[in-house]
Amino acid sequence: MTKQTSQHWPHLQELINNDGSINIGTIASLSACAAVPTQQRNVCPQLLFREGEQLTALLDRLDTAVAKAIYDGIYTDEINR
Numbered sequence: 001m002t003k004q005t006s007q008h009w010p011h012l013q014e015l016i017n018n019d020g021s022i023n024i025g026t027i028a029s030l031s032a033c034a035a036v037p038t039q040q041r042n043v044c045p046q047l048l049f050r051e052g053e054q055l056t057a058l059l060d061r062l063d064t065a066v067a068k069a070i071y072d073g074i075y076t077d078e079i080n081r
Contacts, residue, residue: 009063011070015039022062024055027079034079035062044069045076 012022020039027034033049035058045065049058068074 009059011063011066015066037066046079047076048078
């Protein structure tokens with residue numbers, strides 16, 4: 001499989017191309033939906049769906065948060081705040 005790049009979410013694509021994954025779903029203990037990307041055993045930024053937010057908007061925010069983590073060492077955590 002050829003590794004590709006994404007015009008929409010390049011940092012998420014980079015994460016996936018480097019053996020990362022993105023899990024999006026409900027966290028029962030919070031009664032909330034979240035997006036949590038990981039790379040091997042490292043958890044990257046963790047974002048919660050905002051009320052009325054579209055999936056594409058969440059992915060935009062997640063791409064920005066992953067870029068901040070990669071380039072600036074800033075990890076956004078909306079789950080454990």
